[in-house]
Amino acid sequence: MTVTKTISTFHGGLKLKGNKQLSTGTAITAAAVVSQYIIPLQQHIGAISESLVSIGEHVLKGQMIAKPGSTISAAVHAPVSGTITAIDRQPVPHVSGLPDYCITIDNDFKDKWVKTQPLAEDYNNHTSRDLRQLLRDAGIVGLGGATFPSDIKETEMDTHTLILNGVECEPYITCDDMLMRERAQQVLAGADIIGHIIKAHECIVAIENNKPEAIKAMQAVIDADGTGFFRLQVIPTLYPSGGEKQLIKIITGKEVPSGHFPGELDVLCHNVATAYAIYQAIYEARPLISRIMTVTGHGIQQPQNIEVLIGTPMKDCIEQCGGYINDNCELIMGGPMMGLTLQSDHLPVIKATNCLLIRPCTEAADTKTHLPCIRCGKCVEVCPVRLLPQQLYWYTSCKNMERVKNHHLFDCIECGCCAYVCPSDIPLVQYYRFAKTEIRHKQQQRIASDTARQHHEAHQQRLERQKQEREQRLRKKREMLAARNKNTDSNNKEAITDAIARAKAKKAEREQAATKQPVKQ
Numbered sequence: 001m002t003v004t005k006t007i008s009t010f011h012g013g014l015k016l017k018g019n020k021q022l023s024t025g026t027a028i029t030a031a032a033v034v035s036q037y038i039i040p041l042q043q044h045i046g047a048i049s050e051s052l053v054s055i056g057e058h059v060l061k062g063q064m065i066a067k068p069g070s071t072i073s074a075a076v077h078a079p080v081s082g083t084i085t086a087i088d089r090q091p092v093p094h095v096s097g098l099p100d101y102c103i104t105i106d107n108d109f110k111d112k113w114v115k116t117q118p119l120a121e122d123y124n125n126h127t128s129r130d131l132r133q134l135l136r137d138a139g140i141v142g143l144g145g146a147t148f149p150s151d152i153k154e155t156e157m158d159t160h161t162l163i164l165n166g167v168e169c170e171p172y173i174t175c176d177d178m179l180m181r182e183r184a185q186q187v188l189a190g191a192d193i194i195g196h197i198i199k200a201h202e203c204i205v206a207i208e209n210n211k212p213e214a215i216k217a218m219q220a221v222i223d224a225d226g227t228g229f230f231r232l233q234v235i236p237t238l239y240p241s242g243g244e245k246q247l248i249k250i251i252t253g254k255e256v257p258s259g260h261f262p263g264e265l266d267v268l269c270h271n272v273a274t275a276y277a278i279y280q281a282i283y284e285a286r287p288l289i290s291r292i293m294t295v296t297g298h299g300i301q302q303p304q305n306i307e308v309l310i311g312t313p314m315k316d317c318i319e320q321c322g323g324y325i326n327d328n329c330e331l332i333m334g335g336p337m338m339g340l341t342l343q344s345d346h347l348p349v350i351k352a353t354n355c356l357l358i359r360p361c362t363e364a365a366d367t368k369t370h371l372p373c374i375r376c377g378k379c380v381e382v383c384p385v386r387l388l389p390q391q392l393y394w395y396t397s398c399k400n401m402e403r404v405k406n407h408h409l410f411d412c413i414e415c416g417c418c419a420y421v422c423p424s425d426i427p428l429v430q431y432y433r434f435a436k437t438e439i440r441h442k443q444q445q446r447i448a449s450d451t452a453r454q455h456h457e458a459h460q461q462r463l464e465r466q467k468q469e470r471e472q473r474l475r476k477k478r479e480m481l482a483a484r485n486k487n488t489d490s491n492n493k494e495a496i497t498d499a500i501a502r503a504k505a506k507k508a509e510r511e512q513a514a515t516k517q518p519v520k521q
Contacts, residue, residue, distance in 0.1 A: 005233060008253040010246045012382040013238045014417050016171050016337075018210060023174045023296040023303040028182055030307050032320055033107060037079050037311030038348040039065070040092045041101045044147045046072030051103060057084045060114040062287055065103055068136065074149045074351075075139040077287040078105055079309035081112040093314075093333050093347045095340055095433065102348070105311070116285030123282050128154075128197045131282070138281040139288045139351075144176075144242070144271030145334070147352045150278065153268070154197050160266040162200040163251055164191045164275060166207040166214065167235065167242035170335030173355045175292045176272050178305045180207070180214035183276060184221045186283075188230060190275030193282050195229060198268055203230050204251055205272075210237045239337065240415040244269045246384050258411050273354070288351060295321040299328035299358035308349050314356060315345040329361035337416040338429075371424035379418035379428065385411045389418040389428055396435040401442065404435050412436075 041049040047069035059065060059078040066076035086104035094100065123131060136151035144165060164187075168176040180187060191203050205222070207215050215234060222230040235241060235250055245256045247269060254265050262269060273292065280286040289310055296303035301322025308317055314331075318324065332339035334355055379389035388407055395403040412432050419428040 005231075006253075007233065007235060007250050009236075009238075010241075010249045010384050011386050012384045012417060013240065013246075014382055014420060015237065016239050016420075018237075019172050019296075020174045020177065020210070022172065022298075023294050023305055024178060026304050028178050028292055028305045028307055031309065031312060031317055033080065033109070033309070034312055034316050035107050036085075036313075037082075037105045037107065037309065038090055038313070039076055039079065039103045039105065039311040040090075040348060040350055041066050041076060041103065042092075042094075043076065043310075043351040044074040044141045044149060046070065046074070046149060048101065049073060049076045051087055051101075053084050053087075053103065055084050055087060058082070058108075059084060059105065060112050062116065062285075062289060063114040064137065064139075064287070065105075068149075072149060072152055074141050074147075075137055075287070076103070077139055077289050079289040079311050080105060080107045081110050082106045082108045091344065091347055093340060093342055093350060093353065097343070118285040119282050123193060124196060128199070131193070131197050135278060135281055137287070138277075140274065140277050140281055141288070141351055142271060143273035143277060143291060143351065143354065145338070145352060145354065150270075150274060153270075154194065159198045159263065159268045160201045161252070161268070162191065162195050162198065162203040163247060163267060163269045164188075164203055164205045164272055165242060165244075165247060165269050166205060166211075166218070166272040167247060168211070169208060169237070169239045169242040170337055170339075170355075171239075172296050172357050173294050173335050174296070175294045175305050175354050177211050177214050178294075179276060179292050180211070180272055181217050184214075184217040186279045187272050187276050188218070188221050188225065189283065190277070190279030191270070192229070193278050194268075194270055194275060200229075200268070205230060205232045206235055206247055206251060207232065208237045208241065209234050240384055240413065240417070243384065243413050243415065245413070258408055291349075291351065291353070293317070293349065293353055294355040295358075296355065297358040297360075299325050299330070299360045301325060308353075310349060310351060312349045313345070314342075314347050314349060314353075317349065317356060318345055318358070324358060325360065327360045327362075328358050330359045332357040332359065337420065338414060370426055373422075373424055373426060376423060378421045378423070382417040382421050384415060384417065385413060387412060392435070393426065393428055393431050396431045399438070401435060401439050405439060409435055409439070 049066035050069050051066050053059060053065045059081065061078055061081045063078045064075050065078050068075055082105045084103060085106050089099040090102040092100045132151040132154055140150040141147040142150060166176055166180050195203055205218055219232050222232055233251060240246055241250060244262060248262055248267050249255050252267060256262055256265060277288050290307055292305055292307050294305050295317055300318065304321055306317060306320065331342045331345055333342055333353055334340055336357060339357060373390055373393060375390060383389055391407050392404055392409055409432060414429050414432060416429050422428060
């Protein structure tokens with residue numbers, strides 16, 4: 001149903017040119033299958049997944065090939081049936097640029113699925129714990145960009161409000177928009193499953209007002225639902241209104257305090273693509289082996305949205321969209337504000353790949369020259385988290401990480417607003433990412449050092465305890481020997497005295513006997 005509610009706003013933000021019409025002219029199409037898939041074991045926040053297969057093994061489509069590595073981790077599944085040909089380090093789309101462990105599958109093109117049993121409507125008869133385990137086994141993570149394991153995120157129970165995030169505020173990206181247009185019923189079915197798991201009282205579907213087709217499609221399904229659980233909330237187009245804390249502020253008027261979580265405000269946010277993946281896991285018993293991805297930009301021939309299997313090489317996706325225009329220069333995974341610039345298209349699509357943006361040289365960010373900061377304060381005006389970006393920049397530049405932390409660096413959502421308005425074209429977000437990495441590295445070193453010290457102290461204590469126990473055993477042994485020797489000496493003296501007495505007695509007897517003998521004549 002449609003209910004008019006007063007909405008709030010957040011500090012700062014930007015009104016950006018969307019360029020979304022580039023990729024919304026055609027329906028979502030399925031990406032062509034390829035001969036080889038490379039599936040990274042680290043596609044999520046948390047511990048790397050642990051391989052369950054070996055080289056030469058044949059796997060089925062949808063089969064779990066890597067299990068979660070810890071509590072915060074996610075399973076990985078085979079996107080096709082085929083043979084495992086490698087388990088090694090390969091280039092992956094990651095901000096570090098470093099290779100990581102991957103499983104390579106040669107496609108047998110038989111598309112043979114592992115045996116599955118969908119729950120469908122029967123999920124209402126299952127406990128929240130059982131459903132969370134099912135989502136964990138299906139490898140579901142947040143598909144809005146964070147890739148946080150969904151089974152962990154949904155541990156908050158009796159949460160009053162579920163916010164379904166269909167804002168998609170980043171320029172160029174339209175995969176969520178097209179998903180809501182074409183598969184609104186499945187998206188809301190997934191949201192209903194989430195609501196059942198967390199025992200939510202209401203679900204607010206948030207969409208920016210620049211998506212009229214998606215708004216119409218979602219509203220039609222909400223009206224047909226008629227339960228009153230769902231409510232559509234249209235919000236103004238302002239970047240980064242799709243950020244979790246910013247969206248909560250807009251919808252509820254409440255601000256998530258620094259260092260706290262939305263659950264503490266009785267709110268949980270999920271992306272519409274995540275809800276769709278959850279629908280597939282429950283109704284189709286389909287693990288997360290594919291996602292809808294936008295391939296767009298002024299550097300590609302046919303911008304569009306495709307549904308692509310995880311592990312597909314990016315170059316094949318680009319070729320399906322007509323290939324590059326001659327003056328292509330920059331390939332970005334994600335949008336122009338928060339995306340990751342890639343050095344190659346020979347990288348696999350991962351769960352976090354919501355967009356491939358191809359920009360010509362004239363638009364490339366690295367054509368700009370980095371000038372000194374002039375302290376204009378524009379970055380402060382647009383920061384949605386109310387930070388002091390220029391101070392963070394200065395302290396990061398001189399590697400004063402303590403001051404950086406004191407200025408709440410980790411509240412930064414890396415939205416890029418500050419860098420966008422900077423007249424000196426300083427890549428501020430890159431500085432913040434560097435600072436976060438340095439601080440985390442030092443924390444890990446400190447933890448490792450503390451652990452090593454604790455192990456050393458425990459080892460020394462163990463040696464000292466063993467020494468004391470050994471000395472105690474030796475002392476007891478000496479005491480026992482001394483007591484035994486004392487008893488032995490006493491017994492020996494008595495024996496000697498008795499022997500001497502017996503000898504004297506015998507001697508006396510012999511002498512007495514000798515005196516009594518008669519003298520011979």
